[in-house]
Amino acid sequence: xxxxxxxxxxxxxxxxxxxxxxxxxxxxxxxxxxxxxxxxxxxxxxxxxxxxxxxxxxxxxxxxxxxxxxxxxxxxxxxxxxxxxxxxxxxxxxxxxxxxxxxxxxxxxxxxxxxxxxxxxxxxxxxxxxxxxxxxxxxxxxxxxxxxxxxxxxxxxxxxxxxxxxxxxxxxxxxxxxxxxxxxxxxxxxxxxxxxxxxxxxxxxxxxxxxxxxxxxxxxxxxxxxxxxxxxxxxxxxxxxxxxxxxxxxxxxxxxxxxxxxxxxxxxxxxxxxxxxxxxxxxxxxxxxxxxxxxxxxxxxxxxxxxxxxxxxxxxxxxxxxxxxxxxxxxxxxxxxxxxxxxxxxxxxxxxxxxxxxxxxxxxxxxxxxxxxxxxxxxxxxxxxxxxxxxxxxxxxxxxxxxxxxxxxxxxxxxxxxxxxxxxxxxxxxxxxxxxxxxxxxxxxxxxxxxxxxxxxxxxxxxxxxxxxxxxxxxxxxxxxxxxxxxxxxxxxxxxxxxxxxxxxxxxxxxxxxxxxxx
Ligand code: UN1
Numbered sequence: 001x002x003x004x005x006x007x008x009x010x011x012x013x014x015x016x017x018x019x020x021x022x023x024x025x026x027x028x029x030x031x032x033x034x035x036x037x038x039x040x041x042x043x044x045x046x047x048x049x050x051x052x053x054x055x056x057x058x059x060x061x062x063x064x065x066x067x068x069x070x071x072x073x074x075x076x077x078x079x080x081x082x083x084x085x086x087x088x089x090x091x092x093x094x095x096x097x098x099x100x101x102x103x104x105x106x107x108x109x110x111x112x113x114x115x116x117x118x119x120x121x122x123x124x125x126x127x128x129x130x131x132x133x134x135x136x137x138x139x140x141x142x143x144x145x146x147x148x149x150x151x152x153x154x155x156x157x158x159x160x161x162x163x164x165x166x167x168x169x170x171x172x173x174x175x176x177x178x179x180x181x182x183x184x185x186x187x188x189x190x191x192x193x194x195x196x197x198x199x200x201x202x203x204x205x206x207x208x209x210x211x212x213x214x215x216x217x218x219x220x221x222x223x224x225x226x227x228x229x230x231x232x233x234x235x236x237x238x239x240x241x242x243x244x245x246x247x248x249x250x251x252x253x254x255x256x257x258x259x260x261x262x263x264x265x266x267x268x269x270x271x272x273x274x275x276x277x278x279x280x281x282x283x284x285x286x287x288x289x290x291x292x293x294x295x296x297x298x299x300x301x302x303x304x305x306x307x308x309x310x311x312x313x314x315x316x317x318x319x320x321x322x323x324x325x326x327x328x329x330x331x332x333x334x335x336x337x338x339x340x341x342x343x344x345x346x347x348x349x350x351x352x353x354x355x356x357x358x359x360x361x362x363x364x365x366x367x368x369x370x371x372x373x374x375x376x377x378x379x380x381x382x383x384x385x386x387x388x389x390x391x392x393x394x395x396x397x398x399x400x401x402x403x404x405x406x407x408x409x410x411x412x413x414x415x416x417x418x419x420x421x422x423x424x425x426x427x428x429x430x431x432x433x434x435x436x437x438x439x440x441x442x443x444x445x446x447x448x449x450x451x452x453x454x455x456x457x458x459x460x461x462x463x464x465x466x467x468x469x470x471x472x473x474x475x476x477x478x479x480x481x482x483x484x485x486x487x488x489x490x491x492x493x494x495x496x497x498x499x500x501x502x503x504x505x506x507x508x509x510x511x512x513x514x515x516x517x518x519x
Contacts, residue, residue, distance in 0.1 A: 163493060369400070
């Protein structure tokens, strides 16, 4: 990795990256490996999974900064709520313009810090632009309903008001797009966003924050985007417990999400959860195997198996097992593993050594149960965090298959019928994303009926990952039940108010109640 690339990106986004032994100038002289000297509590260490090297340190938010940030957020929220929604949309439109202008540089930074393929990194920025465009239109469509009152000369309707301050906690795997689904919709709804990104990807969040701040300054808008960089859990805990944050939107593991939900519920706040997944693709006896193979490979290898929508299980009818298996193994053997910025690479690194360990442990657990590893499974002896994606012939009821391992492991599971496949697909604690490959109308309809997939996302002749922003995104059961991005997900960021206006000169009571107040 050329130091000049990093230096250029730091200059472009004005990133406060401090490099050891170098004062003033930006030059990446970090050491290899992820185990370095611990950064002071007020700094976050930045790494690149591409070669595992420490890039430098950025300042973290201190508890005093946190308090100031929340005060600023509350103050900005009062002013922002006064701005008409279409004008709030105009601000997001300008941010979308800034993202368009900086698409390449931001994608490079994502690839550098997160390790996803440059094409996927560009897709991530495009996803931000898409949701921004969506939000601009939505800003003119924050519709409430009008009902017919049961009382004469009464008007009954509902309207939507901003919540105030919204806390957005995001994961490393979509270091900027998931923030934007929440933030752009929350912003047009009249809220102020306090963002707590993953400490594994602070540079991406700083870059986006800089772009947004430039637009805010040009427009002299209130400070509607705030950032809290927390190397540990102290400030994120403060944010979750903070009554000033009316809504906490959390993306991350189910284990942490459960704690977030309980803490927020204890103060009767609102939580919007987008947690783990255990995506499955069903391949029935009529399926187009070429199409299915392509979707499975993208779903399993994309973002090195670190999406919540990643395809982790394939439930294939026995009559098609051998052919599908051969196609998948062939595709895996061709897939080039390496630097995610090289356009020929199909599998980039996983995020860190911890992810590599999880990969190894999951495979060891599967092997111990008698699983056959059909392809891959090695950790590559080179700088960075590279593994060979694996396909494992497995059983659905194995504990390891039921769990979400954030790494490129695909479990191939033979089934006897579509009904059995649906049953097994739903037999996991998660309920995010699912897909069926079939040419049969009755199979497709069954799969999409209430007796079919129990996931928030169910696709036909399409894989589990790569959802468009236009639909509501999220899932059931241990996935947390939240819905973000398109459709009517905006309602999560507003409070509903029901209004009744009596424009007559009598006071009829609802339900026909007679209540004679003595004169
Ligand atoms: C995630 O992994 O947290 O559908 C989000 C997809 C992407 C979003 C994934 N649009 O795979």
